[in-house]
Amino acid sequence: MTYSVPRDRALKGLTIAAGVLFVLAMLMDFFYVGPEKTQGEAQRIFYIHLGSFLGAFIAFAAAVVAGIRYLSSRESRWDILGLASVEIGLGLSGITIITGMAWAKPIWNTWWTWDPRLTSITIMWLAYAAYLMLRAGIDDPERRRRFAAVYGIVAFASVLFTIIIIRVRPDTIHPVVAGPTQADPSGGFDVAGRIRDTLFFNLFTFSVITVTLVWHRIRLENLAERVTRRKLDVLSEL
Amino acid sequence: MIDEVAARPMIEAQKLVKIFGVNPVLRGLDLDVQRGEFLALLGPNGSGKTTLLRILAALARPTSGTVRIGGWELPGEADYVRAQLGVVSHMPLLYDTLTAEENLLFFARLYDLPRGERRDRVHTMLRRVGLHRRARDVVRTFSRGMVQRLAIARAVLHDPAVLLLDEPYTGLDQDAAALLDDLLGEVAAAGRTVIMTTHDLRRGHALADRIAILSRGTIVYDVSCHAVAAADLPGLYADVTGAVTTR
Amino acid sequence: MSAPPGNAHSTPNKPSAGRVRRPVTAYWRAVGVIAWKDLRAEIRSRELVTSMILFTLMTVMVFSLALELDADARQNTVAGVLWVTVVFAGMLGLSRSLAAEKDRGSLDALLLAPIDRSALFFGKMIGNLVFVLVVAGVLMFALTVMFNITLIRPLIVLFVLLGSIGFTTVGTLFSSMSVHARARETLLPILLLPVVLPILISAVRGSTAILNDLPSDDWLPWLQLLVVADVIFLAAGYALFDFVVEE
Numbered sequence: 001m002t003y004s005v006p007r008d009r010a011l012k013g014l015t016i017a018a019g020v021l022f023v024l025a026m027l028m029d030f031f032y033v034g035p036e037k038t039q040g041e042a043q044r045i046f047y048i049h050l051g052s053f054l055g056a057f058i059a060f061a062a063a064v065v066a067g068i069r070y071l072s073s074r075e076s077r078w079d080i081l082g083l084a085s086v087e088i089g090l091g092l093s094g095i096t097i098i099t100g101m102a103w104a105k106p107i108w109n110t111w112w113t114w115d116p117r118l119t120s121i122t123i124m125w126l127a128y129a130a131y132l133m134l135r136a137g138i139d140d141p142e143r144r145r146r147f148a149a150v151y152g153i154v155a156f157a158s159v160l161f162t163i164i165i166i167r168v169r170p171d172t173i174h175p176v177v178a179g180p181t182q183a184d185p186s187g188g189f190d191v192a193g194r195i196r197d198t199l200f201f202n203l204f205t206f207s208v209i210t211v212t213l214v215w216h217r218i219r220l221e222n223l224a225e226r227v228t229r230r231k232l233d234v235l236s237e238l
Numbered sequence: 239m240i241d242e243v244a245a246r247p248m249i250e251a252q253k254l255v256k257i258f259g260v261n262p263v264l265r266g267l268d269l270d271v272q273r274g275e276f277l278a279l280l281g282p283n284g285s286g287k288t289t290l291l292r293i294l295a296a297l298a299r300p301t302s303g304t305v306r307i308g309g310w311e312l313p314g315e316a317d318y319v320r321a322q323l324g325v326v327s328h329m330p331l332l333y334d335t336l337t338a339e340e341n342l343l344f345f346a347r348l349y350d351l352p353r354g355e356r357r358d359r360v361h362t363m364l365r366r367v368g369l370h371r372r373a374r375d376v377v378r379t380f381s382r383g384m385v386q387r388l389a390i391a392r393a394v395l396h397d398p399a400v401l402l403l404d405e406p407y408t409g410l411d412q413d414a415a416a417l418l419d420d421l422l423g424e425v426a427a428a429g430r431t432v433i434m435t436t437h438d439l440r441r442g443h444a445l446a447d448r449i450a451i452l453s454r455g456t457i458v459y460d461v462s463c464h465a466v467a468a469a470d471l472p473g474l475y476a477d478v479t480g481a482v483t484t485r
Numbered sequence: 486m487s488a489p490p491g492n493a494h495s496t497p498n499k500p501s502a503g504r505v506r507r508p509v510t511a512y513w514r515a516v517g518v519i520a521w522k523d524l525r526a527e528i529r530s531r532e533l534v535t536s537m538i539l540f541t542l543m544t545v546m547v548f549s550l551a552l553e554l555d556a557d558a559r560q561n562t563v564a565g566v567l568w569v570t571v572v573f574a575g576m577l578g579l580s581r582s583l584a585a586e587k588d589r590g591s592l593d594a595l596l597l598a599p600i601d602r603s604a605l606f607f608g609k610m611i612g613n614l615v616f617v618l619v620v621a622g623v624l625m626f627a628l629t630v631m632f633n634i635t636l637i638r639p640l641i642v643l644f645v646l647l648g649s650i651g652f653t654t655v656g657t658l659f660s661s662m663s664v665h666a667r668a669r670e671t672l673l674p675i676l677l678l679p680v681v682l683p684i685l686i687s688a689v690r691g692s693t694a695i696l697n698d699l700p701s702d703d704w705l706p707w708l709q710l711l712v713v714a715d716v717i718f719l720a721a722g723y724a725l726f727d728f729v730v731e732e
Binding site: 071116123124126127130133134137138139140146147149150151153154155157158161164165 | 721
């Protein structure tokens with residue numbers, strides 16, 4: 001698969017757009033929105049926290065779609081999409097976990113607590129780390145792609161679990177921003193006014209960033225494949 | 239309608255390509271085998287014989303190309319193809335913690351042989367391969383030759399229309415090989431379609447109706463056994479396989 | 486893929502192969518035959534269940550020594566001890582069950598049979614499920630005696646049953662992938678644990694709530710989550726196993 005000029009140009013445009021959006025989002029996080037009344041400055045990290053989780057969710061959902069498409073078509077580009085999505089999703093959910101810890105230190109007075117939500121997102125992260133282990137453990141490339149597709153689909157259960165556990169398990173101290181909750185979590189706040197604007201802008205920004213990163217990762221994989229093929233060609237000519 | 243079907247080859251494979259990673263194992267292989275024909279498939283190691291048989295047995299999926307067996311298409315109608323196939327591979331395909339009888343009964347059930355006939359059929363087959371005295375012994379205690387005999391009984395248990403044999407003579411002693419010769423002669427006489435891979439050129443020539451030589455993923459030579467003398471076969475084999483490998 | 490269950494005996498407008506066409510083995514019969522085969526082999530050798538039960542009892546010993554539990558603490562941890570032990574003992578069985586089929590080549594024999602791939606999946610899964618349930622049953626009895634907490638109650642049994650179904654479903658699917666990997670023994674837990682954790686957490690939390698005689702509001706959501714997870718995983722196994730075993 002060669003890379004066409006228009007496609008390269010589109011990616012470049014998207015990359016610049018993502019960069020500009022990110023700068024704007026950061027400006028909003030730090031200057032547009034005021035400090036939250038109970039949590040103060042620490043609350044600003046929340047926009048990145050939720051934004052990166054949405055990005056990870058999009059990426060892992062893309063891995064499910066890629067898995068289904070790969071199994072039905074056997075075209076390796078779907079496998080590359082799956083791999084790219086999982087890697088980017090791992091990075092983004094890593095950001096979610098780290099920003100969560102940074103926020104928890106001043107608010108909950110601890111870096112880490114065995115709260116169901118924290119536990120479940122860590123498990124989700126581990127499930128996708130296992131995806132990479134699975135790929136590394138299978139030698140035959142065709143089988144590796146097939147197994148990765150199957151695992152990428154099933155592992156999404158851990159993403160769903162992370163999202164729904166808070167509804168099943170009301171004793172979490174993690175705040176629930178979207179939807180109703182029976183409990184009174186410590187660290188909750190109202191989403192309205194400037195906070196809402198900033199939140200939605202960040203969610204949008206992180207979605208764009210996710211798509212951009214996945215695209216870059218796909219491009220990298222395609223280029224790496226081309227190098228391998230060239231190497232084989234050169235070797236076979238010797 | 240029936241005539242039209244009967245006139246078609248039992249096995250039709252067209253433009254089969256199988257690529258493992260970056261290695262092409264089959265490169266556009268075409269093969270037709272007529273109903274009741276016995277084909278000996280020869281070729282050096284790595285020429286794609288086993289891969290071809292695995293594709294015909296619906297165990298592996300070709301990268302591209304089509305296969306029809308008995309009018310059914312792979313992989314879409316694999317279940318119907320499987321019901322007509324008997325396979326002997328390098329692996330015994332048996333459970334060594336079960337007895338000979340239990341193994342065959344298990345496969346008889348799996349192939350849905352009628353309840354009333356199962357036991358009779360199993361015992362007939364055990365007697366046929368000379369294992370009826372060991373019917374209640376666990377397969378783990380069997381010698382290589384006995385295991386191979388049981389594997390053959392397993393393969394023909396459901397009276398398949400097509401037999402795929404991958405090196406069935408490997409590891410057999412003289413007696414077992416002679417028994418297998420007899421069995422295969424019987425099978426061929428019963429009008430089954432057989433493909434057998436082998437390194438044994440002489441035996442292949444003696445048993446088969448037709449010989450095909452596979453090299454580097456395609457059939458490089460295909461001839462009726464009547465058209466070639468057994469004595470000429472080794473020279474011919476070296477020519478066609480050597481000619482391709484030195485290209 | 487192939488004929489759906491229940492519809493296995495009818496294929497309209499298919500050319501007859503020139504012989505009497507053998508119908509494909511009925512779906513649930515194939516499931517039963519495969520599960521029964523595994524149980525039969527296990528009843529004979531008792532290798533797997535014996536080692537699983539011994540492992541289980543030793544793990545309970547290690548837990549009770551390591552945690553130095555008093556009566557109150559036991560009440561709240563016994564469900565955790567139960568499930569952690571069942572999962573690790575179950576993993577022993579899962580990796581063995583598929584590895585044995587693959588290494589002896591008997592997996593090919595199953596794949597050659599005219600049965601739906603998902604029937605093979607459910608057959609293996611039910612075999613594994615019975616082993617896990619036997620181990621869980623022994624463990625529940627042992628914990629009841631040694632921890633002096635009555636675990637054998639209908640609701641706890643229900644949780645164990647549902648949890649085991651989900652665990653063995655994912656376990657059977659993943660172990661049929663991990664057998665192809667280089668480091669299969671280490672890969673299976675890495676793949677399996679994060680994905681079955683929703684089941685594990687639900688089962689542990691739900692069981693603990695029941696043991697503490699809490700109202701149904703405290704365990705019913707876990708039961709619902711468990712049922713949903715089971716349904717999702719069963720559907721995933723049904724749809725995806727086909728892709729795992731092909732070549």
